[in-house]
Amino acid sequence: DQQVKQNSPSLSVQEGRISILNCDYTNSMFDYFLWYKKYPAEGPTFLISISSIKDKNEDGRFTVFLNKSAKHLSLHIVPSQPGDSAVYFCAASGYSGAGSYQLTFGKGTKLSVIP
């Protein structure tokens, strides 16, 4: 059963507008959440993260919102730029035993920013 879900496989947005990418999770034990960005033929790169004790974290054009009661997080990109076109993965950190944590990834959302 998928513990981290990104229900929109793709999203198209006009340049300059807001992009909103959504992610839902089922495991209430997840403590930390991350967003990764991936260009074709490259590895995922860390974008932004948020602890479960916060509801918002901002870094430049990127903001992540966390709603723990709804088990939902979202990534907002404002304003969107053509260079933001990539696949975005949501990930959640959960305890895996012996003091260590693992990441569980969603399937990704492909964002296309149209000039």
Add this chain to the structure above:
Amino acid sequence: NAGVTQTPKFRVLKTGQSMTLLCAQDMNHEYMYWYRQDPGMGLRLIHYSVGEGTTAKGEVPDGYNVSRLKKQNFLLGLESAAPSQTSVYFCASSYSEVGVAKNIQYFGAGTRLSVL
């Protein structure tokens, strides 16, 4: 600063052949991971290591073995390749404190493997 380096970048194998994928990191990270990415499946954890000389199974470990003889290197082995192992393989590393959920992983560029 290279970060996480994976070799090779591409490989084609015949069914039954064996190979080893190498991952090297220069960030002095304790934790290292191997993932596979298949179309529509996201990233799935194969094996991971929390330190030199240690390994553990992830979500999809069958058909793979790993070794962490040196802190900076993490090897993924396929003893007898199968077409189902055709995938893109990513290595990652992280600095993670014991008992702390913050686990920012840094990824290599990937190895694209085809098994015919």
